[in-house]
Amino acid sequence: MRELEQRWTRAPYRSYLYSYPHKTAYRDLQPAVSLKELWEQDQTDYHFLYMHIPFCGARCGFCNLFTLPDRRLDVHEQYVDALGRQAEQWAPWFQNRTFSRFAIGGGTPTLLEAGQLNRLFDIAELTMGLDPSAASISVETSPETVTADRMKVLKDRLVDRVSMGIQSFVEEEAAAIYRPQKPRLAEDALEMLMGYAFPLVNLDLIYGLPGQTAATWLYSLEKAISYGPGEIFIYPLYTRENTILKPEQIRNAGTDIRLELYHIARQRLEEAGYKQFSMRRFAKDTTFTHKSILPFSCQEEGMAGLGCGARSYTREVHYASKYGVSAAATRSIIENYVASERYDMADYGFRLNEAEQKRRFILKALLHREGLELAAYEGRFGHDALVEHSDLEELLSTRLAELESGVMRLTTLGMAYSDAIGDEFISGAVRELMDSCVIR
Numbered sequence: 470m471r472e473l474e475q476r477w478t479r480a481p482y483r484s485y486l487y488s489y490p491h492k493t494a495y496r497d498l499q500p501a502v503s504l505k506e507l508w509e510q511d512q513t514d515y516h517f518l519y520m521h522i523p524f525c526g527a528r529c530g531f532c533n534l535f536t537l538p539d540r541r542l543d544v545h546e547q548y549v550d551a552l553g554r555q556a557e558q559w560a561p562w563f564q565n566r567t568f569s570r571f572a573i574g575g576g577t578p579t580l581l582e583a584g585q586l587n588r589l590f591d592i593a594e595l596t597m598g599l600d601p602s603a604a605s606i607s608v609e610t611s612p613e614t615v616t617a618d619r620m621k622v623l624k625d626r627l628v629d630r631v632s633m634g635i636q637s638f639v640e641e642e643a644a645a646i647y648r649p650q651k652p653r654l655a656e657d658a659l660e661m662l663m664g665y666a667f668p669l670v671n672l673d674l675i676y677g678l679p680g681q682t683a684a685t686w687l688y689s690l691e692k693a694i695s696y697g698p699g700e701i702f703i704y705p706l707y708t709r710e711n712t713i714l715k716p717e718q719i720r721n722a723g724t725d726i727r728l729e730l731y732h733i734a735r736q737r738l739e740e741a742g743y744k745q746f747s748m749r750r751f752a753k754d755t756t757f758t759h760k761s762i763l764p765f766s767c768q769e770e771g772m773a774g775l776g777c778g779a780r781s782y783t784r785e786v787h788y789a790s791k792y793g794v795s796a797a798a799t800r801s802i803i804e805n806y807v808a809s810e811r812y813d814m815a816d817y818g819f820r821l822n823e824a825e826q827k828r829r830f831i832l833k834a835l836l837h838r839e840g841l842e843l844a845a846y847e848g849r850f851g852h853d854a855l856v857e858h859s860d861l862e863e864l865l866s867t868r869l870a871e872l873e874s875g876v877m878r879l880t881t882l883g884m885a886y887s888d889a890i891g892d893e894f895i896s897g898a899v900r901e902l903m904d905s906c907v908i909r
């Protein structure tokens with residue numbers, strides 16, 4: 470039994486599977502796929518509209534997202550023009566579908582001027598047919614871009630959730646991850662943001678930062694809690710060879726105390742009235758909006774991702790523009806996107822066969838509080854998940870998960886090892902692609 474446990478718990482921080490397969494498993498699609506045909510044949514019932522704004526003020530030391538430090542207004546303007554053209558071409562395929570969720574992420578979407586933000590909502594509503602009164606709407610922001618004119622746009626356009634990356638309220642810790650962020654700036658921005666009374670505010674914090682201790686981590690947590698956000702995400706620090714901050718620097722900075730900091734946060738957040746929904750997500754109230762939102766299901770949702778760097782998901786094909794992290798690679802991918810006239814073919818992505826769809830189904834359910842409903846798996850795939858995946862039985866026998874009324878959920882212990890559990894569920898084929906991906 471000890472050996473079994475070791476398999477799952479020996480290294481808690483392996484990879485963050487915010488989606489499966491990971492984008493580093495995407496490759497050239499040969500032949501390229503006609504998006505018209507793909508979406509016309511897609512069987513997903515619910516739809517999520519996403520817009521990606523790949524610009525930030527500066528690149529944080531741990532960030533491997535598709536984003537470019539570029540504040541130039543004309544660059545942003547041309548980008549929004551391109552996104553508008555893309556939406557015009559995609560809109561006909563979504564005419565008879567409704568979007569129950571809409572998110573603008575990045576990057577830092579609120580780096581755009583208020584007028585440009587307004588244009589994004591116009592594109593969502595007038596071109597893509599989003600009904601803002603029936604969809605939950607989320608936008609990411611940052612302390613230095615919270616301004617009255619931008620917040621007014623978000624408020625006027627019925628945004629339900631505003632998410633702000635703070636990471637740390639300790640100046641030295643922010644500086645250590647190349648985020649030149651004065652605590653005062655973050656605090657002022659937060660006060661202003663809370664004043665707009667959005668239905669839900671989320672704050673992101675990171676643990677495991679260079680120089681961080683249990684005491685300074687608690688300080689940042691308490692600060693965040695003191696503003697009363699409805700949701701707090703806590704992220705373990707990950708660094709990669711392609712991030713500015715290298716894994717070696719973190720190893721040299723001292724002992725890895727991420728697991729200890731995670732437990733401190735979980736306990737404190739629960740005391741403060743936050744429920745745990747995943748290893749990262751803690752929230753107070755799940756019925757935050759007064760809108761009557763169209764139904765959606767994370768399992769059966771198709772995602773239409775507009776913008777460069779956005780991923781789109783149909784049931785069988787996931788696709789995106791090419792992925793890069795370095796400034797040169799990101800800039801050239803964005804320039805190609807902006808110069809493009811046509812956005813109707815997918816030439817980079819991943820085709821999910823049934824085995825991969827099953828893994829995706831399990832991962833999307835198991836790593837969240839909702840858990841894996843065995844009947845739903847059987848309904849979709851016609852097989853018993855426990856028979857098909859001996860790993861699930863292993864999680865039960867090691868008490869990392871439990872089964873209650875047909876739903877398999879991670880235990881408190883299992884939740885702490887989500888990043889190891891998710892990693893173990895990556896198929897051999899996807900792992901091979903991820904490992905051989907050369908990121909520019």
Ligand code: SF4
Pocket residue numbers: 524525526527528529532533534536575576577611634
């Ligand atoms: S972590 Fe967020 S703010 Fe920092 S560079 Fe990445 S996308 Fe931009």
